[in-house]
Amino acid sequence: MPSLKSLKVRITSVKSTQKITKAMKMVAAAKLRRAQLAAEAGRPYAERLNAVMASLASKVTIGPNSPKLLAGTGNDQCHMLVVATSERGLAGAFNTNIVRAARKKADELIAQGKTVKFYLIGKKGRPVISRLFPGKIVHQVDQSHIKNVAFADAHEVAEDLIARFNGGEYDIAHLFFAKFKSALEQIPTELQIVPVPLAPAAEATGVSAAVEYEPDEDEILAELLPRNVAVQLFRAMLENAASEQGSRMTAMDNATRNAGDMINKLTIQYNRTRQAAITTELIEIIAGAEAL
Amino acid sequence: MADLHFELVTPEKLLRSEEVYMVVVPGTEGDFGVLAGHAPFMSVVRPGELSIYSNLTTVVSRIRVEGGFAEVNEKGLTVLAEQATEA
Numbered sequence: 001m002p003s004l005k006s007l008k009v010r011i012t013s014v015k016s017t018q019k020i021t022k023a024m025k026m027v028a029a030a031k032l033r034r035a036q037l038a039a040e041a042g043r044p045y046a047e048r049l050n051a052v053m054a055s056l057a058s059k060v061t062i063g064p065n066s067p068k069l070l071a072g073t074g075n076d077q078c079h080m081l082v083v084a085t086s087e088r089g090l091a092g093a094f095n096t097n098i099v100r101a102a103r104k105k106a107d108e109l110i111a112q113g114k115t116v117k118f119y120l121i122g123k124k125g126r127p128v129i130s131r132l133f134p135g136k137i138v139h140q141v142d143q144s145h146i147k148n149v150a151f152a153d154a155h156e157v158a159e160d161l162i163a164r165f166n167g168g169e170y171d172i173a174h175l176f177f178a179k180f181k182s183a184l185e186q187i188p189t190e191l192q193i194v195p196v197p198l199a200p201a202a203e204a205t206g207v208s209a210a211v212e213y214e215p216d217e218d219e220i221l222a223e224l225l226p227r228n229v230a231v232q233l234f235r236a237m238l239e240n241a242a243s244e245q246g247s248r249m250t251a252m253d254n255a256t257r258n259a260g261d262m263i264n265k266l267t268i269q270y271n272r273t274r275q276a277a278i279t280t281e282l283i284e285i286i287a288g289a290e291a292l
Numbered sequence: 293m294a295d296l297h298f299e300l301v302t303p304e305k306l307l308r309s310e311e312v313y314m315v316v317v318p319g320t321e322g323d324f325g326v327l328a329g330h331a332p333f334m335s336v337v338r339p340g341e342l343s344i345y346s347n348l349t350t351v352v353s354r355i356r357v358e359g360g361f362a363e364v365n366e367k368g369l370t371v372l373a374e375q376a377t378e379a
Contacts, residue, residue, distance in 0.1 A: 041305035048301055048370055052334070052363050151303040151374070211332040211365075214321050223336055224361065227374075234303050 004277065007270045011263060018259035024090065025252035032183060032245035038148065039180060039238040046235050053196075053228060055211070056221060067218075069162065069225040072195040073171045078115040080138075080170035081106060082161070082193070084177040084236050085125040086244040087144045092251030094178060094186060094244055095124040101188040102176045103132060117170060121157065121237070138169070149241055154234035161233075162226050165194050177236040178243035184250055186243035193232050196225050296328040297368030298344065300355065302376050312352070314345040315369055317362045326362075326369045333364040337371065341379060354379040 002010075083102045085095045102125070106116045118129055120140040130137055141157055143149075161173060173194035178186040213220055295311035316325045318340030326333075337360045346352045360373035 038304070042303055044299075044306040045301045045303045045372060048299070048363075048372055052361060052370075052372065055363075055365075056334075154303075211334055214319060214333070214335040220334060220336055220361070231303060 004273055007266060011266045014259050014262050018256055021252045021255040025249055025256060028245045028249040028252060032249055035242035035245050039242045042235055042238050046231050049231055067222050067225060070196055075171045078170040079109050080117050080119055080173040082119045082173055082175045083125045084240050085122040087122050089124060091244050091248040094247035097188045098176050098178055099125045099128050101190060149237045151234050154237055155230045158230035158233050162229060175236055177240045180239045180242040183246040186247055193229050196228050299370045300376060302373050307376055312344050313347050316343045326364055330364045335362050337362050
């Protein structure tokens with residue numbers, strides 16, 4: 001049976017852990033709100049851009065002259081997996097889930113005899129991926145200095161990715177991130193970003209046939225495609241930020257509750273031990289008195 | 293004449309969504325004004341100033357945009373700017 005003193009020490013230590021997890025939970029809740037607002041504010045742009053892309057796609061036919069970003073390299077040998085994780089841990093299963101999704105895809109691709117490379121955003125995916133797929137990580141974007149994701153950050157990453165694509169480093173890029181559903185649920189999501197997947201023009205309204213372009217379609221498309229990659233990345237980063245905070249909030253809430261349970265249990269044990277010690281002492285005294 | 297529905301969006305947020313009389317957009321091949329009922333049109337925007345008119349002569353506000361796209365369709369004008377700051 002543990003001594004009274006060691007029980008007391010344990011109770012104190014669990015209490016201070018609880019204080020930390022509670023504080024982290026509240027910080028995450030505050031950050032979550034902000035991240036959620038940012039993610040929502042970013043939605044209209046992405047939606048409009050998609051609409052523009054769709055209407056443009058219905059005009060342009062994919063031919064040998066179309067930009068590589070749209071048509072692809074004509075190969076699908078080398079796949080780049082862009083894995084967006086967080087910079088900090090203690091966010092429950094957030095990073096694990098994203099990495100697991102990426103890993104599953106990588107295993108599938110390797111089984112098909114394809115080459116797989118990894119491009120990491122955030123440092124938390126690195127340990128697992130470098131252990132499972134040694135030497136496959138081509139680059140890691142450090143985001144630890146970024147507090148709130150700005151479009152410029154996503155733009156930078158997109159430019160690097162496109163430069164690598166044009167340099168022939170890979171043929172297809174997939175993006176992995178966690179889509180934010182609620183504080184309790186984040187869905188690891190896979191998205192192809194290069195070549196730009198075009199949704200087949202859903203509505204073939206006759207009205208749009210008369211659109212005038214300035215400069216012409218191809219030039220607009222050439223401008224639009226890189227931007228689309230950047231926007232997708234930006235959205236993923238925003239969603240990821242919200243998911244991370246949501247996941248951390250839930251994890252810390254659980255931790256706080258567990259610590260509370262543990263404190264209760266330890267306190268009961270402490271009191272029992274104390275009571276037992278008193279009883280023993282009393283018995284000893286009484287027995288001593290009777291013996292006289 | 294009916295008003296033009298104008299939307300200005302940046303990746304960070306929806307900046308404007310309102311009814312205006314006319315908007316003059318700096319396109320790469322020259323500035324162009326859009327009134328209600330404009331024919332479908334699409335252009336790349338160069339860095340410059342976007343002016344919003346409440347009627348023929350009054351400019352309500354000017355917004356500095358850093359490149360992007362402008363699309364005119366039957367619903368109105370949508371400017372997708374990379375960056376926009378109120379002047």
